Amino acid sequence: MEWERDEKEAGRRGVTIHGWEIDSSNRPILASRALQQWEEKLETCHLPEMIFGDSSLTLKHIDSGIKFYFSAFDALVGWKDLALPPVEVPAAQKWKLRSKPAQQLILDYDYTFTTPYCGSQTVEVNHEDQITTARSLHWEDCQDQIDVISLSSREPILFYDEIILYEDELGDNGVSLLTVKVRVMPSGWFLLLRFWLRVDGALIRLRDTRMHCVFGENKESTVLRESCWREATFQALSSRGYPVNSEAYNDPSTSCPRLPIIMQKTQKLTIPSIFSHNNGIRSKGKYRKTGE
Template sequence: MEVDESELKAAGAELLPEGRFGVRIHGWEIESRKRSILNSVALPLWEEKLQTSHLPEMVFGDSSLILLHINSGTKFHFNAFDALTGWKQEALPPVEVPAAAKWKFRCKPSQQVILDYDYTFTTPYCGSEKVEIIPDKCGTGKDLEEKSHSLHWEDCGEQIDLVALQSKDPILFYDEVVLYEDELADNGVSLLTVKVRVMPTSWFLLLRFWLRVDGVLMRLRDTRMYCSFRNAANPTILRESCWREATFQALSMKGLPSDSAAYSDPNLISKRLPVIMHKTQKLKLPGTL
């Protein structure tokens, strides 16, 4: 997107240095990195680390979205490896598909695939986080160890004000990063993306796993995060996770279309899918290091 430098200046923001794509605003560095898919050298290394012989068709292994709160060292980052680690740990049973016996791997066209694993690559991943130690700010020894603590999210009843996010505030920075994608042998789609929007008053991101197994199942797992700049000295992060899921049969029984072509855009059909899990958490960033 085109960035209006006058709007950046008015908001007290600035672009990251050349070679980096992102913005610095109210003590945050927000950066997106888009890279190519894993090559033939990196792919077996990932399979070894993840202890699997199955990965999505397209894994953007070096792509990521990073949000760093400079004073506290708190870093949120979103990447394919950690998301696939979540997939391996959850280890859902494979979705039963009538045509599954006919599916073939593109790399072994002469062999039929035995679908004894979660070939949808569904992940519970809601982002990665850590508190980075900044040596020139935190000292050494015992003091260093004490400051290398984990973040503590608390369940809360607050919700992200999505209506307020639809206001006409200028968008200082926006990007969407694809982490992995698979077309399920032309029988649907499995897609994990993260996108971020930075306004003069806040930042907002959406991590979305979208699954459609044609004629069988749809699954949507959204994680939204929001931070207001009102209290820049002691920021609070809201994180809302919502999982939705429905079979095509269940939707058809409600009088909704059963044709997969009617469900190409998750934004348009998300409200049609029943909620199976919803929670909101709050995080107060640790004190300045």
């Protein structure tokens, strides 16, 4: 398999394969000026401690113009619109009283930055050398499931990256973390968008979005998107015989089986065969072979 490597700016890597351009960017935390701009756009003065606002993941199907992308800003738009009430913690007074005790400022926003975000999407159409965008993609609810067995096979990993979108340590009382991982194999690509929340002594929340595309040859290609939300209070975990010490829930993957599902659905998007014919492959940026 032949690779072409294109040098890009630091932190940006990617691969082109079977008509898909996959591009990842790992950039530093937002500077103060950019952070102020985000506060103005989102109309809030409350944002996560660490926002990697210029980091992103993009997957574009070249011929159809279908593009999936993942960004911290869009995720925080989802957080702002959702507007969940703040989670009560055992030491509630420490959360309710902010930096100026005399003003008795009460937490009236979701400090966990929980988001319903499952990714962004556009369709870019090149018409007479002008690119126009539309946001309408027809996802169908379905009973299909991502083939976990095929994903666990010993298939070569052609490209892999993990991007942190934002993170907050909740005043040393837990963690709020949004990441996206992508893996590209000869047979297709797979990604995991994960929101992980642990509020010590109070709540654990896990929201996963998985997307899988199998490269088609002279046939339609299908992208499956599975969303699964899980959560439980520490009190509920204790009643089921699970430990309640925070150290037992440092890893979302091992914590996942202990958390009951509160929402789960699968959707699919079909890309017509007219768009699924380019089987060339190029690498952009530094190539590395690794796993998830």
